[in-house]
Amino acid sequence: xxxxxxxxxxxxxxxxxxxxxxxxxxxxxxxxxxxxxxxxxxxxxxxxxxxxxxxxxxxxxxxxxxxxxxxxxxxxxxxxxxxxxxxxxxxxxxxxxxxxxxxxxxxxxxxxxxxxxxxxxxxxxxxxxxxxxxxxxxxxxxxxxxxxxxxxxxxxxxxxxxxxxxxxxxxxxxxxxxxxxxxxxxxxxxxxxxxxxxxxxxxxxxxxxxxxxxxxxxxxxxxxxxxxxxxxxxxxxxxxxxxxxxxxxxxxxxxxxxxxxxxxxxxxxxxxxxxxxxxxxxxxxxxx
Numbered sequence: 001x002x003x004x005x006x007x008x009x010x011x012x013x014x015x016x017x018x019x020x021x022x023x024x025x026x027x028x029x030x031x032x033x034x035x036x037x038x039x040x041x042x043x044x045x046x047x048x049x050x051x052x053x054x055x056x057x058x059x060x061x062x063x064x065x066x067x068x069x070x071x072x073x074x075x076x077x078x079x080x081x082x083x084x085x086x087x088x089x090x091x092x093x094x095x096x097x098x099x100x101x102x103x104x105x106x107x108x109x110x111x112x113x114x115x116x117x118x119x120x121x122x123x124x125x126x127x128x129x130x131x132x133x134x135x136x137x138x139x140x141x142x143x144x145x146x147x148x149x150x151x152x153x154x155x156x157x158x159x160x161x162x163x164x165x166x167x168x169x170x171x172x173x174x175x176x177x178x179x180x181x182x183x184x185x186x187x188x189x190x191x192x193x194x195x196x197x198x199x200x201x202x203x204x205x206x207x208x209x210x211x212x213x214x215x216x217x218x219x220x221x222x223x224x225x226x227x228x229x230x231x232x233x234x235x236x237x238x239x240x241x242x243x244x245x246x247x248x249x250x251x252x253x254x255x256x257x258x259x260x261x262x263x264x265x266x267x268x269x270x271x272x273x274x275x276x277x278x279x280x281x282x283x284x285x286x287x288x
Contacts, residue, residue, distance in 0.1 A: 005128065008180060012128035014056040015275065017042055019132070021061075022068065022271035035061050056130070057282050067278035073219065074261035076281075080218035103212060103250070106141050108199040117167030124160065125173030126153055127180050130279060131249070131272055135160060136176045136183075137169075142195030143179070146247045148268045163199065163246055183250060196247055207241035214255045216280040221259040243267065249276070 024041045025033065033041075038061070039049035053061045066072055112120075122144060124137040129148070135156045137145035145163065149156045161169060182194060198205050206229055214220050222235040222242070231237070242253045248268060254276045258264045266273035 005177060005180060008128040008130065008184065011056055011130040012132055014052055015130060015132045017044075017052055018056055018275055019269075019271045022274055025065070025068075026271070035065075057279050059282050063282075064278055067281050068274040070261045070263075073257055073263060073277075076217075076219045076277075077221065077257070077259070077261060080214070080220060102193045103196060104142070104193045105196045105198055105205070105209060105212075107205050108197065113199060115166060117164030120164065120167040121170060122160075122164055122167045123170050123172035123175050124157070125171065125176030126156075127173065127177055129180065129184055129249075131268075131275060134249075136179060138176060138179075139197045142197040143247060143250065144197040144199065146183070146250055148248060148272065150268060194250070196250065199246065200241070200244060203237065204241040204244055207238055208245055208247075208251045211242070211245070211251050211253055211255065214252055216252075216255075219255050219257050219277070222256060223259055225256065255280075 020042055021038055024038055035049065036046055039046050042049065044052065049061060053059060053064050057064065059067075120139055122137050122139055124135060124145070126133055126135055126149065128134075131148060133149040133153075135145065135147050135149060135153075136143065137160055145160050147156060147159060157169075179194075198208060200208065207225065210225050210229060222239045223232075226232060226235045226238040229238070242256055245251050245253045248254070254266060254273045256264070263270060263273055263277075
């Protein structure tokens, strides 16, 4: 698949319609609307509705709806194994080679956290992605933030600023744009490791690194993660750590669902979480 920013502009625009379709399905779940009705709600013919999904993810709307069903979520849980056991069983001793993505993590020091970004330069840029417009931010040590624009750019930027209130923020889209293909390309691995600059407690970082070991197309639960980390009574604390993840998509908190098969919450909206899981499931199945 050709990977360039023009492609991401197209998929980002398509995502807005994909999200509207998911919301319509959620709002009318009791009636289980048929595809022609969903297409009409989006102002599309059935033909163009079909083309929308084929263009965005390469599958039919019917197949997509199967991917985002509760039944499929339950099956994904059943098929997903022990994430830590799988990682160490394949020779990983921490976040080294992590499935499709090569990632290196570096934690902020206690002094860094105390200074809250004082003396730190953070470069950022807004870019299209398969899941709508995103905000990517970098420190000299790596990616420190990746989030999605939900309302407007100032609101998204305010979230980044709240995480590093004393840092100097500099808009630099030409620098951040070069990362986008590596972040969202499901076919090819990046040429060099992606560095993540993590700012959190030791426990939060343990949880985030555990998330990195969940393969695309697989899911886990809060309870399963807490048990595998050695804190079987701390599922709620794991959920809190996941909620504080500042690097969406790369640290895949969207791959954590409830043990009953419910998709649960997501900072950037449940439709986006469902879309991410369906998108990953499709691309993960290409090489099967």
